[in-house]
Amino acid sequence: MNLSYCQGKIRLQRSTMKIYFISLLLLLACLYPSLAQGSFENCCLKYSKEPKMSIKRKIVRFRIQESDGGCNRSAVIFTVLKKKTSVTFCADPTKSWVMKMVKILETKVENN
DSSP states (O other): OOOOHHHHHHHHHHHHHHHHHHHHHHHHHHHHHHHOOSOOOOOOSSSSOOOOOHHHEEEEEEEEEOOSSOOOSOOEEEEEETTEEEEEEOOOTTHOOOHHHHHHHHHHHHHO
16 A cells, blocks of 8 residues: 555545544533533522512512522522512522511411
């Protein structure tokens, strides 16, 4: 075999391997943000201020967000009915008004 032919073939294989390697790195870079979060949960990033009484009366349910797992912050997520849609907001579970609202909602569920 011709030596220059072999060298050309080796160069072609090396450049092909470089393309595969760069493609793999690009794929991993695209996947990294989703792997770093751990999940695709809808997490609270900040707490809302205490709402007005008129909003509190429209709260229909809540759920607890734990800081373990996919989310970094503990929170109570309240759902408020507004006309035909529902709106959620996050609250600090250590605040007294949040604890009172949770108790009120739990009592409503027990009575129904």
